[in-house]
Amino acid sequence: MINIPRGTQDILPKDTYKWQFIENKLHELMKLYNYKEIRTPIFESTELFSRGVGDSTDVVQKEMYTFKDKGDRSITLRPEGTAGVVRSFIENKMQGDPNQPVKLYYNGPMFRYERKQKGRYRQFVQFGVEAIGSENPAIDVEIISMLVHIYKSFGLKDLKLVINSIGDAESRAEYTKALQTHFEPVIDTFCNDCQNRLYTNPMRILDCKVDRDKEAVKNAPKITDYLNDYSKQYFEEVKTLLDELGIEYEIDTNLVRGLDYYTHTAFEVMSNAEGFGAITTLCGGGRYNGLLELLDGPKETGIGFALSIERLLLALEAEGIEIEQEESIDLFIATMGDQAEKYSISLINKLRHSGISCDKDYLGRKLKGQMKQADRLNAVHTIVLGDDELQKEQVEVKNMKTGENTTVSFKELEQYLKEKS
Template sequence: MGNNIQAPRGTYDVLPDQSAKWQEIEAKIIELCNLYQYKEIRTPIFEHTELFQRGVGDTTDIVTKEMYTFQDRGDRSLTLRPEGTASVVRSFVENKLFGLPDQPVKLFYTGPMFRYERPQAGRMRQFVQFGVEAIGSKDPAIDAEVISLAMELYRSVGLKRLRLVLNSLGDTESRIAHREALVKHFEPRINEFCSDCKTRLEKNPLRILDCKVDRDHPLMATAPSLADYLNEESQAYFDQVKMYLDELGIEYVIDPNLVRGLDYYNHTAFEIMSDAEGFGAITTLCGGGRYNGLVEDLGGPESPGIGFAMSIERLLLALEMEKVEIGQSQNLEVYVIAMDDASKKKAFGIIKELRSNGISADMDYTGRKLKAQMKSADRKGAAYVIVMGETEMASGQVALKEMATGEQQTVAFADIAGTITKKKSLEE
C-alpha cells in the first residue's frame, strides 16, 4: 500500500459536494416520520453477537458469512450491526417499551450498518440504512401504513419509476405446511444442489428458493408456491392489507416467489423496486415485512411487529438514474474583502456580527490580492461583497455590492447586518 493510507475496501467518503444530498434526504426522513408519528431511536453500532444469531437467524447468509465479529478485551463476542431490526427489538424488550400505554410503538432509525460482502454498485461494506419498526399491533392497516411511508419517502425526493412487490408468507401453520411440501420437493435431488442448499433443506428450506448458485435448476421453477398453502386466516389477512393499500391508491404487483432473507418474517412481505434504466440487476430499493415472533425470541412478551429497511446509497443511485437533482448547496451570502491588517481585524468582527444575525459570511485567510479575492467570492456564489480598506476605516462606512446586479449602496458598519436582513425579507 506504500505510504498512502486509503479508505478500507467497501467504504467511501461522503465529500462536501455530496453531503448536501444526504442532509436533504435525512431532513425529509425526519419530516415524514413526524407526519406519520414515528419517533427516532438510536441504538449502539455494535451489539452482542448472540443478538444477531438469535434475531437474524443463524442459517442466514448475513450471520454465516457477512458479519464483522470481534472479541473485546473482556473476551466477549461483539458484532458490528449488519441490520437494524434486531437492535431495535432488543431495545424495545430491554427498556420495556411493550409496557407503554399506546401501542403500537412506532420507531424509526437511520445510521451505518456493516456487512462483509463483495462490494458492487450500491452495495458497500459500510452502508447507511433508514428503517421503520411498528411493534405491538397485528392490524393489517399498520402494514399498509408502513408500506405507504416507504413509498412516500421515495416520491417526496422525486422518484417516479417505482414498483411495489407484495407477497404473503402466511402464519406459522401455513409456513409449516409449505415447508413440508418444499422438503418433499427438493429432497430426492438435493445432491444436485450446492452445499449451502443441502444445509438449508434441514434448517430452512424456504431459503433454497433464494439461492443465487442454483437459481436455474429445473426444480426451482416447479417448487410448491407458498400461496397454495395459505390457510384461511392468512389469506384473509393478506386481503385486508391489499384493501388498505387500494384505499391509499398505492399500486402493487403480487409476486408469490418473494421471500425475505431473514428467518423471522411472516404474513406481509414486500419490496420496492426501481424501474429506472441502467440500474443493473439488483433493483431492490427497500424491503420489509411482518415479524410476529421476534420480540418473544428476544425475551419479550408477544408483540407482533412490521418494518422495512432501505439503503440511502441505493436511493441516491436511483435519483442519479432518474436524473433527479437534490441537495443544491446553500450559497454564501456575504464575502468580506480586507485590504490591510487593520481592515482585516475590523472585517473579522463584522463577519462575527453577520453570522450572529443568521447571515452566512466568509473572508480570505491566505493573504490574496483584491482581484483573487473577488474571483473567490464569485466561485463561492456570494450574494454580496464588501471591500474594506483605509477609506472605509476612516469613514466608518462600506459599499455593499450586490453581485447579481452590480448595484452598490453605502452602509455604516453597524447597519450591515440589518440592511442585509431587510433585503432578504423583501426577496422572500
C-alpha cells in the same frame, strides 16, 4: 499512503448536500406519519443477531463483522437495524407506553462483509421504520404506503411494488415440509448453501442468487397454497386496503425475504429504471410476529422496512433526477491592509453570532483573488474593507446577482444583511 478500506466510501463535500437533503426530507416525512426517531448502538452483542436475524442466514453466516472486546465478549457491528430496535423496545419496556403501536424510525451506518457491487458497500447507510405492538392489516398497509410515498416524494416513477404472505408459524411449518419434500430429490445439484438450508430454512432456497433460475425453484410449491384460514384472511385484507389506496402491486410467491423473523406480509420495492443495475431491489421489509419472543421479550408483533440511502441515490441518478445544491453564504468580506484585516476578524465573528453566514480570505490573496473566492462560495453580498471604509465607518455592500451597490454604516450592516438575506 493509507487507503480507504475496501467496500467503503468517502462522501465528500461536493456530495454531502445530497445526503443532507434526503435525510432532512425523510425526517419531515416521518412527522406526517407520527413516527419518532430512535438511535441504537453501532455495535451490539453478537447473540442479538445470531438469534434475531437467524443462524441460517447469509448475514449471520458470512457477512457480519464480529470481534472480541477487551472483556472477551463477542461483539458485532450491526448488519441491520431491526434487531437493535427490538432489543431496545424490550430492554426499555416500551410495551408499557400508552401510545401503541410504538412507531419508530432510525437512520445510520450498517456493516456487512460482502462483495462490493454497484450501490452496495460494506459500510452503508440504512433508513428504517418499525411499528411494534399491533397485528392489524391496516398498520401493514400504512408501512407499505409510507414506503411508496417516500420514493415518490423524491420524484421516482419507475417503481414496482412486490408483495407476498409468508403466513403465520403454523403455515410456515406446513410449507417448510412441502419444500423439503420437493427439493430432497434434486438438492445435490444445488449449491452448498442451499444444501445446508434444506433442513434449517428451506424457504431461503427460493431466493438463492446461485440457484434461483433452476427449474426446481421455478416449480417449487407456493406459500400461498399452504396458508391457513387466518393467514389467507390477513393477506386478503392487506390487498384490499392497498387496492382502496390505489397502490399498485404484484404478488410474487417466491418473495420470502432473507431474514428468519418474517411472518405474514413481506414486500419489496424495485426500480425498473434503465441503467439502475442487475440487482433491482431498492428496499424490503415485512412483518415479524415472533421476533420479540425470540429475544426474550413480550408477545408483541411488529412490521417494518429498511432502505439504503446509497441505492436511493442510484435510483435518482438512473431516472435523471438531480438534487440541486443551494449552498451559498450571505456575505464575503474582502480586505485591503493590515487594519482592515484585523477588523474583519471581529466583524465576521459578530455577524456569525447574529445568524449571518459569512466568510473571508485566509490566504493573503490580492483583491481580485478574494473576489474570485467570493464567486466560488456563491456569496449573495460582498464588501471590501480598507482604510477609507474604516475611517468613514461605512461600506459599500454589493449584491452579487444584481451588481447593485448600497452604502451601509457599520452600525446598520447587521440589520441590512438580515433584511436582504
